[in-house]
Structure formats: structure tokens, C-alpha cells
Amino acid sequence: MLDINYADVIPDIEYFVNRKSTPGWSIVKSTIDFHDLTYIYGGRAVYFANGEEYKLQQGDLIYIPDGYVREAYTYPEDPVQSFAVNFHIHSLSGNRENLVLPFDRVMKIGISGDIISLYSELDHAWVEKSFNYEMRARAIFMLILDKLFNRIASGLPMQQEDERLASVKQYILHNYMNKIELNQLAAIAGLNPVYLGAYFKKANGCSIKQYITRIRVNNAESLLSTGGYTVSEAAMKSGFDDLFYFSKVFRNSKGYAPSVLLKGKTHS
Numbered sequence: 001m002l003d004i005n006y007a008d009v010i011p012d013i014e015y016f017v018n019r020k021s022t023p024g025w026s027i028v029k030s031t032i033d034f035h036d037l038t039y040i041y042g043g044r045a046v047y048f049a050n051g052e053e054y055k056l057q058q059g060d061l062i063y064i065p066d067g068y069v070r071e072a073y074t075y076p077e078d079p080v081q082s083f084a085v086n087f088h089i090h091s092l093s094g095n096r097e098n099l100v101l102p103f104d105r106v107m108k109i110g111i112s113g114d115i116i117s118l119y120s121e122l123d124h125a126w127v128e129k130s131f132n133y134e135m136r137a138r139a140i141f142m143l144i145l146d147k148l149f150n151r152i153a154s155g156l157p158m159q160q161e162d163e164r165l166a167s168v169k170q171y172i173l174h175n176y177m178n179k180i181e182l183n184q185l186a187a188i189a190g191l192n193p194v195y196l197g198a199y200f201k202k203a204n205g206c207s208i209k210q211y212i213t214r215i216r217v218n219n220a221e222s223l224l225s226t227g228g229y230t231v232s233e234a235a236m237k238s239g240f241d242d243l244f245y246f247s248k249v250f251r252n253s254k255g256y257a258p259s260v261l262l263k264g265k266t267h268s
Contacts (some may be wrong), residue, residue: 006102006149008092011035013137015086018123021045029069034086036064036102037117041111042081042170047072049105056080059110059166061148063103083119085141097126103148112170113211118144120218128225128261154165164189165203168196169211176215177239182208216240217253224261231258 074080074098122140157205186193220238240246250258
């Protein structure tokens, strides 16, 4: 259980990155003056926190508090892919010196569809940098922290996702721009296609098709936010070959048309 009420904790994001590392990526050893929360969604890396070594892989989340000595590098043969948030902590009841979040140094949370979706939203808000984006990014990050707090408060261990489903999600994350067949995913998981579909939905609260569509829409949103892509190009690069269908599912998912992003407007 949590010994401190964290309901009034407010994170202030200093830096966020959807990191897709090169084989030579590393973080130089230094003392950080912020909190680092990094979620590994692909590849592998080695992190050091105050000299302690942590070998990380897909589904791991590492938390390094303010004041720690941090260092990291990836495996050249399996470059790490991660969402990294560097942030400060404030409190509604006044600043708390040396406030540390109640997380283990490494938490094995698996490849969680809802967590990935929230990080994708955070990625979009950060790269778009529309009016008041800091508040939106903070709100999304607080939802991520809330999910972690609730798991800790429940007294239950972090959920370990079935490796078969994790392998399916990993394949989707790397191949969403291509046509994906259920039989392909079933072969990867070593399961009957019908059973896989039912099992995936029970574990994730959405069908495989819905999960693929979510990843594709989030990627298209990110591409359009960064600029340089037409709606048609963003759709094609995200795995949609029907522009009308893409526009329809995008609007249903986001509540606004993809063309809105081309005009530099925020959605309402």
C-alpha cells in the first residue's frame, strides 16, 4: 500500500521522447536533476542507477529518481525502443523536498494496450506542440501515473502479459504499415486463430482488428502533427489503403477529421 497520499502530486514534464535508438545509442554517466520514467516497448537496453545495473527488455519500465547517477546503453543487435519522460514533481499542498514516487526501480508491466495508447497520445501532444500542449501532455502523463499508482495500491504484482500475446503486439507494432492477417499472428503466437482472437480480446478489452486500427490511427496522427505529410500519405504510411475508410475511423477515434491537423488547428 502507499504510505503517502499522492493525489496532490503534479508532474512537470521537462522532456519527452519516443526513442527509436540507433545501435550505438547511449546515455553518458551523469547525476540527473529530474525524475526519469522510461517504458521499453521494443529492443533491449542496460541502465545504471547509482551504479546498480538493470538489464531491460520489452515490457519493462524503469524509474530513476532526481539526484541519482544515471547511465545507459543499448544492445547493438537489438536497439531499444522506448517512451522516456524526464519530469519534476510538485505538490498542490506545497513543494515536497526529496519526494520520490513509490515505484520499484524496474517494473515488469508487459506490453499493455492501454499504456501504449496513452504514451502514443503523449507523443502526439508533445510533437504537435499546439496551444497549451504542456497541460495536455501533463494530463496524459498523470493518467499513466494513475494506472501505476492503482496497481501498487491494490497490493497486487504488476501484471505479466502472456508472452504469446506480447509477441503478437510486438509484430503489430513493427508491421502495422503492412497488411496483417490473423493467420500470421496465430502462427507467431502458436495458437488457433479463433482462440487467439477470443484470448486477445479478453486480455486487452478490444479485438485484434481494433488494436491494429488504434496503432495505425495514432501513427497517422503523429505523422500529420509533425508536418510534411498529406492525409493520403499519412494514411498509406500507417497501413490504410482506403482514404475514405481512414478518414472515417480517424474521426471516430479522435473526434475530428485528419485534415484538421494540416491546418494547424487543435481539435475540439
